Amino acid sequence: MPKATLRVAKYAGASPTVATCTACGRQFKTPVTRILKVADAMISLQEQFELHICSGTVARAAVENQVLKTSNIDYAAHRLLEPLPVPAFLWELRTASFLGSNARFRELIGYSEEEVLRLDWRELVAHEDMNKSEQVIANRPEEDTDQRAWRTKSGKVVRVTRSARLLTFVDDKHNLREAYIALVTQVEGQEKTYGSGLLP
Secondary structure, three states: OOOOOEEEEEEEOOEEEEEEEOOOOOEEEOOHHHOOOHHHHHHHHHHHHHHOOOHHHHHHHHHHOOOOOOOOHHHHHHHHHOOOOOOEEEEEOOOOEEEEEOHHHHHHHOOOHHHHHHOEHHHHEOHHHHHHHHHHHHHOOOEEEEEEEEEOOOOOEEEEEEEEEEEEEEOOOOOEEEEEEEEEEEEOOOOOOOOOOOOO
8 A cells, every 4th residue: 555645736836835736635734933934834745644544545455455356245335434533434335335333433424323324415515515416426537635625414515625435345145335435624613623643
């Protein structure tokens, strides 16, 4: 698995102002108060990089560990998602249905585990982002990182940064199926920063 590294994308003079994670594409920005000194700016970006949850690393680990190569998809989804320290879910491409989620995701959107499994994706995606989701279904990208607006059960709209990776698995009838594992790495308006200590 390629190791995630920090790559500087923009500079202001000699000071780095924007950098990205090479594995998941997450962007980090230098605070205005730390731009004047080059070393201070670089340290700020490095600190943000080390604290972030690298969804590319997590998702690739899931693929390489072949967690979903089992006929018991409920067990596999629970084993894959529940230990993750970020909101996460598994969503089947063909049926456009949720196959599983973890407690952090359910807390974020306000639905119970059983309700998520019955949830139509159109009930979750805010109207303004419906086209984005339809394009993912139509184009089937292997990886997709973007911002999304979701409607919670209470009707509140939350804006998240989420990364998804396409997985394949074989069900108990030997059918090849495709699903996205999606991980939320940032929730707009939340000051909580997800640590990286639980990453595989």
